[in-house]
Amino acid sequence: MTKPARSIGGHVALLGGVIRLGRGAAAFDVVEDIDLDIAPEQFVCLLGPSGCGKSTLLGAVAGHLSLRSGRVSLDGRDIAGPHPDRGIVFQHHTLFPWRSVIDNVAFGLKMKGVAKRERLAEARDFLAQVGLSGFEDRYPAELSGGMQQRVEIARALINRPRVLLMDEPFGALDAQTRLTMQELLLRVWGQNRTTILFVTHDIDEALFLADRIVVMTPRPGRILDDLTIDFARPRQRDLISSPRFTTLKRHCLTLLHTDPAGLPLPRLTPIGAPGALGRA
Amino acid sequence: MTASVTAAFAPAGTRSRGPARLGVLRRLPAQRLVLRGTSLLASLAAWHLLANGKVDLGIVSFRNVPTPIEAAQAALALFRSPILWPHLGASLVRVMMGFLAALAVGIGLGVAIGRFRLARDLLLPPLEVVRPIPAVAWIPLAILMFPSSELSMAFITFTGAVFPILLNTVHGVETVSPRLVASARSLGAGRAAILREVILPGATPSIVTGAAIGMGTAWFCLVTAEMISGQYGIGYFTWESYTLQNYDNIVVGMLLIGLLGMGSSLLVRGIGSLLTPWAALGGAR
Numbered sequence: 021m022t023k024p025a026r027s028i029g030g031h032v033a034l035l036g037g038v039i040r041l042g043r044g045a046a047a048f049d050v051v052e053d054i055d056l057d058i059a060p061e062q063f064v065c066l067l068g069p070s071g072c073g074k075s076t077l078l079g080a081v082a083g084h085l086s087l088r089s090g091r092v093s094l095d096g097r098d099i100a101g102p103h104p105d106r107g108i109v110f111q112h113h114t115l116f117p118w119r120s121v122i123d124n125v126a127f128g129l130k131m132k133g134v135a136k137r138e139r140l141a142e143a144r145d146f147l148a149q150v151g152l153s154g155f156e157d158r159y160p161a162e163l164s165g166g167m168q169q170r171v172e173i174a175r176a177l178i179n180r181p182r183v184l185l186m187d188e189p190f191g192a193l194d195a196q197t198r199l200t201m202q203e204l205l206l207r208v209w210g211q212n213r214t215t216i217l218f219v220t221h222d223i224d225e226a227l228f229l230a231d232r233i234v235v236m237t238p239r240p241g242r243i244l245d246d247l248t249i250d251f252a253r254p255r256q257r258d259l260i261s262s263p264r265f266t267t268l269k270r271h272c273l274t275l276l277h278t279d280p281a282g283l284p285l286p287r288l289t290p291i292g293a294p295g296a297l298g299r300a
Numbered sequence: 301m302t303a304s305v306t307a308a309f310a311p312a313g314t315r316s317r318g319p320a321r322l323g324v325l326r327r328l329p330a331q332r333l334v335l336r337g338t339s340l341l342a343s344l345a346a347w348h349l350l351a352n353g354k355v356d357l358g359i360v361s362f363r364n365v366p367t368p369i370e371a372a373q374a375a376l377a378l379f380r381s382p383i384l385w386p387h388l389g390a391s392l393v394r395v396m397m398g399f400l401a402a403l404a405v406g407i408g409l410g411v412a413i414g415r416f417r418l419a420r421d422l423l424l425p426p427l428e429v430v431r432p433i434p435a436v437a438w439i440p441l442a443i444l445m446f447p448s449s450e451l452s453m454a455f456i457t458f459t460g461a462v463f464p465i466l467l468n469t470v471h472g473v474e475t476v477s478p479r480l481v482a483s484a485r486s487l488g489a490g491r492a493a494i495l496r497e498v499i500l501p502g503a504t505p506s507i508v509t510g511a512a513i514g515m516g517t518a519w520f521c522l523v524t525a526e527m528i529s530g531q532y533g534i535g536y537f538t539w540e541s542y543t544l545q546n547y548d549n550i551v552v553g554m555l556l557i558g559l560l561g562m563g564s565s566l567l568v569r570g571i572g573s574l575l576t577p578w579a580a581l582g583g584a585r
């Protein structure tokens with residue numbers, strides 16, 4: 021695994037984070053008392069039942085949602101809005117449908133004012149890293165779901181973010197593609213070191229990917245447990261059948277079923293919901 | 301910022317995601333093509349029978365209506381004579397002026413209204429009041445407001461074209477996914493870049509639909525507009541044919557307006573689908 025010499029930072033800290041969504045009488049705290057300290061280049065999976073506020077938490081670190089109280093910071097500086105330092109990958113359909121694959125990937129560099137020739141060359145590079153050479157001129161709608169997610173990853177990484185925020189990025193893919201994508205992500209992460217905060221409700225996925233798993237309670241989301249996953253890297257698929265994996269998996273399953281009374285809640289994406297965009 | 305579509309503001313005639321369809325006919329199965337052709341021929345035959353027989357039903361009479369053949373002969377004669385071209389040219393210029401102004405104003409205001417709540421609150425009430433006013437009702441004021449009759453006629457076609465474009469632009473802007481905007485912001489896009497790179501392209505398919513409808517209504521308002529004109533224009537020509545009792549040419553003028561309106565709408569859709577090649581791929585959200 022190649023590790024660049026320079027340190028890019030990526031220390032995320034949440035202290036007493038409370039996030040409130042909705043308006044007026046309908047407003048409620050989605051997550052409460054979130055204390056979370058993520059070391060640079062750590063791969064953290066957020067695991068929790070659907071509706072517990074994982075996406076909301078991610079939205080706060082991305083800077084799309086503001087905290088009601090508490091602090092969230094990156095490398096010691098308070099987060100005050102979205103920034104390419106904190107790349108984000110959603111579950112699906114957030115590529116620009118009117119831009120070719122390569123223009124999608126080069127978008128961040130265009131926003132930075134990088135000259136066309138340079139940004140396209142770099143975008144080509146990142147596309148090669150995610151195995152999509154030859155698809156530069158396609159439109160997103162011409163790609164499969166898995167390929168679209170690879171473009172998303174390349175598009176976020178080209179900005180060399182200090183943190184990569186991923187919200188169930190493989191949640192819409194079939195099981196086989198999902199496994200391929202997990203391996204691809206680990207490989208690409210090896211080449212582009214960055215902190216990753218990865219939301220999932222798939223325990224296997226979390227265990228295979230993460231250095232650390234943060235388990236949340238049902239709404240209002242609080243941190244229930246914080247597990248260190250120390251399987252050696254690079255990780256192999258057969259990890260899944262190891263006794264330690266099974267033990268951890270059982271532990272996670274128990275944690276996720278601590279509160280069976282929790283009602284099933286609608287799955288929304290808080291970012292972009294009316295009134296949710298805290299900052300203009 | 302981008303709230304849901306206000307019910308009162310839902311544009312008429314908008315398919316929620318309608319990529320411009322130009323080659324409609326080519327994609328139809330032969331059976332349905334035959335059906336459509338038959339319907340067209342049957343209409344012509346009915347027209348012929350009614351006009352040729354000089355049918356008088358009491359409340360409506362076909363005594364002065366030319367038959368399709370008479371109309372076709374008149375059309376042929378008109379195309380051979382030099383009379384038609386100045387009329388056509390004058391109408392084209394007026395429609396183009398009105399349409400282009402409507403495009404600029406409709407897209408500009410539509411983006412502002414669709415994107416900014418303040419603009420919506422400030423602009424929408426007066427626009428909703430003005431919208432139902434028909435083109436004819438604008439004539440006296442248009443004559444008073446504009447120094448030249450050419451400008452007042454262009455203005456009338458403008459009033460016809462601007463609302464479909466405006467409403468469809470608002471609709472298009474509102475349907476741009478907020479997550480797309482969030483993604484762009486996380487990729488470093490500022491306010492202006494979001495408007496240029498996300499909102500405008502996202503709204504383009506809907507704007508194209510609005511422009512095609514607006515182009516149709518611009519021609520629709522032309523006859524009204526050209527009542528102001530003293531001499532040229534297809535609408536004026538149609539009206540003049542009536543006063544000159546040249547009844548064949550009335551029908552020719554009417555059909556010409558219909559064909560030109562349809563043709564230029566198709567042209568707008570064609571240009572639109574060239575501008576939005578991704579929209580035909582589907583799954584574009």
Ligand SMILES: Nc1ncnc2c1ncn2[C@@H]1O[C@H](COP(=O)(O)OP(=O)(O)O)[C@@H](O)[C@H]1O
Pocket residue numbers: 041042050068069070071072073074075076077239285286287288289290291293294295296
């Ligand atoms: N804009 C919003 N307004 C009100 N409630 C919301 C909004 N967005 C999400 N919610 C609710 O907040 C809770 C947390 O949502 P979310 O963070 O998406 O959960 P998760 O990603 O863990 O499934 C859910 O119960 C959801 O219904």
Ligand SMILES: [Mg+2]
Pocket residue numbers: 074075076187288289
């Ligand atoms: Mg979620």
